[in-house]
């Protein structure tokens with residue numbers, strides 16, 4: 001089957017670009033230096049490819065991701081890099097035949113973890129992204145509370161999410177260093193041998209963390225593609241042109257098939273005007289093949305990979321980024337939901 005024969009919108013991954021990305025990262029951050037974040041692809045089959053490249057530990061954003069990986073046999077070292085106080089989900093994770101580590105940033109999250117029977121935690125530290133994480137100077141107290149509750153404290157995590165997408169590399173370097181200084185100060189008080197942080201935009205900058213939690217590098221998106229990283233755009237949504245009018249073309253791929261929080265997606269050569277629920281409206285000429293007509297297929301490049309993938313039930317692997325490429329495999333996006 002060809003990519004152009006798929007019912008649209010269809011999430012397609014250029015297998016050549018994917019392999020390039022996995023290989024490039026495994027060379028830069030071999031084995032345990034990378035803890036791939038599965039939130040960016042939510043796909044056990046893709047996680048298996050990362051395992052085959054030598055990365056045995058995984059980072060998860062949701063209990064569903066972690067439980068799914070464990071049930072698929074990827075049990076070596078699973079980190080829920082998020083807080084949870086849900087007793088049922090915490091117990092489900094504690095009952096897995098897998099090494100599970102949980103992020104904690106308060107006494108409440110510590111006690112919820114201990115009550116559920118979880119054994120290992122990382123203290124999550126606020127390193128500048130206004131999300132989860134305790135202030136650096138409270139990390140020691142949280143670690144003490146965790147140890148008092150019978151938990152093993154493996155170390156700290158702190159995600160410099162406010163830095164990873166900065167366009168200017170010098171700024172990324174400067175602000176990563178500042179964030180990691182906070183994390184290392186917290187680590188002094190917490191102890192343990194894990195300092196977990198980093199993302200795709202800082203994978204070769206963050207030399208302070210013992211492990212990097214990058215996820216987007218595998219599939220990439222247009223936002224990260226602008227940073228000049230050595231990873232290629234691998235994921236796109238194939239859409240069918242369903243209407244044309246003058247210099248306006250409309251294809252069947254709207255914001256229900258695309259994560260839009262990082263802006264409009266791209267269609268090579270064309271100007272994307274806007275997306276609505278089920279449609280993308282773009283300039284009709286300008287694509288590399290010239291003006292598009294009703295029935296043509298176009299490749300839509302998402303601006304943000306994680307939410308884009310989460311909209312789709314499966315990803316099709318192709319021999320290249322073209323409607324004429326062959327579909328060589330289809331992987332379920334089986335780690336969706338919470």
Ligand SMILES: Cc1ncc(COP(=O)(O)O)c(C=O)c1O
Pocket residue numbers: 037040081159161164197198199200201213214215216217
């Ligand atoms: C806790 C955490 N670590 C790491 C990442 C890295 O992701 P990316 O590869 O997209 O930079 C994310 C992404 O949002 C995250 O939430």
